[in-house]
Amino acid sequence: MIRHTVAFRLKHAAGSVEEKAFLDEALTLKQIPGVRNFEQLRQTSPKNDFTFGFSMEFDDQAGCDAYNVHPLHVAFVRNRWIPEVADFLEIDYTKL
Amino acid sequence: MIRHTVAFRLKHAAGSVEEKAFLDEALTLKQIPGVRNFEQLRQTSPKNDFTFGFSMEFDDQAGCDAYNVHPLHVAFVRNRWIPEVADFLEIDYTKL
Numbered sequence: 001m002i003r004h005t006v007a008f009r010l011k012h013a014a015g016s017v018e019e020k021a022f023l024d025e026a027l028t029l030k031q032i033p034g035v036r037n038f039e040q041l042r043q044t045s046p047k048n049d050f051t052f053g054f055s056m057e058f059d060d061q062a063g064c065d066a067y068n069v070h071p072l073h074v075a076f077v078r079n080r081w082i083p084e085v086a087d088f089l090e091i092d093y094t095k096l
Numbered sequence: 097m098i099r100h101t102v103a104f105r106l107k108h109a110a111g112s113v114e115e116k117a118f119l120d121e122a123l124t125l126k127q128i129p130g131v132r133n134f135e136q137l138r139q140t141s142p143k144n145d146f147t148f149g150f151s152m153e154f155d156d157q158a159g160c161d162a163y164n165v166h167p168l169h170v171a172f173v174r175n176r177w178i179p180e181v182a183d184f185l186e187i188d189y190t191k192l
Contacts, residue, residue: 002140007187023192041189044098053189091103091187093137093149096119 001095002058004067007043007050008088014051022084025076026054032070034063049087064092097191098154100163103139103146104184110147118180121172122150128166130159145183160188 012018023040030038041053058064067073108114119136126134137149154160163169 003137039189040192041099042192043187044190045100045186045188047186050187052192053187055189089185090141090143091139091146091149092141093135093151094140096136096138096148 002061002064003055003093004058004064004090005053005055005092006088006090007048007053009049009051009086011084011086018084022080023052025080028072029054029056029067029076032067032072034058034066050089098157098160099151099189100154100160100186101149101151101188102184102186103144103149105145105147105182107180107182114180118176119148121176124168125150125152125163125172128163128168130154130162146185 010019010022012022026040027038029035036057036059038056039054041055043050043053056067058067106115106118108118122136123134125131132153132155134152135150137151139146139149152163154163
């Protein structure tokens with residue numbers, strides 16, 4: 001199991017129409033084969049500046065690699081992530 | 097639900113006896129009331145410098161607050177975390 005997570009902060013104002021549109025569009029990522037337990041999360045710790053997170057799990061690295069090059073993911077990164085995300089950090093976990 | 101996570105890097109060499117001792121001692125945190133789904137994780141993304149992670153869930157903020165001041169947690173932070181951790185980042189999530 002690989003748990004792929006990304007914590008991020010949008011350029012949009014909190015509660016804005018643009019913020020909701022970004023999050024709604026990100027739900028298309030759930031459709032990519034191999035994505036399990038997709039979650040949209042709010043980041044609440046005051047010890048970092050991120051405000052949201054996505055988390056998803058793959059059975060193996062092949063699933064994760066296929067996700068990265070899938071047309072839905074590539075389009076989301078190009079059309080929404082790059083123009084609308086102010087800062088982010090990817091963290092990937094496997095069970096010890 | 098609050099998912100409390102911390103990504104970190106130890107001062108110890110990978111695979112060392114000291115690394116194993118740290119991780120073994122950290123399992124005591126599972127005993128703290130309110131801690132659910134405690135996980136010890138390996139961080140695998142090349143996009144950050146952390147090598148491990150812990151993840152746990154609490155029903156609510158009161159559970160998380162109680163964990164922070166619990167003697168087992170306070171002792172672990174003082175005796176192991178502060179002297180043995182080189183860098184870390186706490187990220188907390190709630191469901192959107």
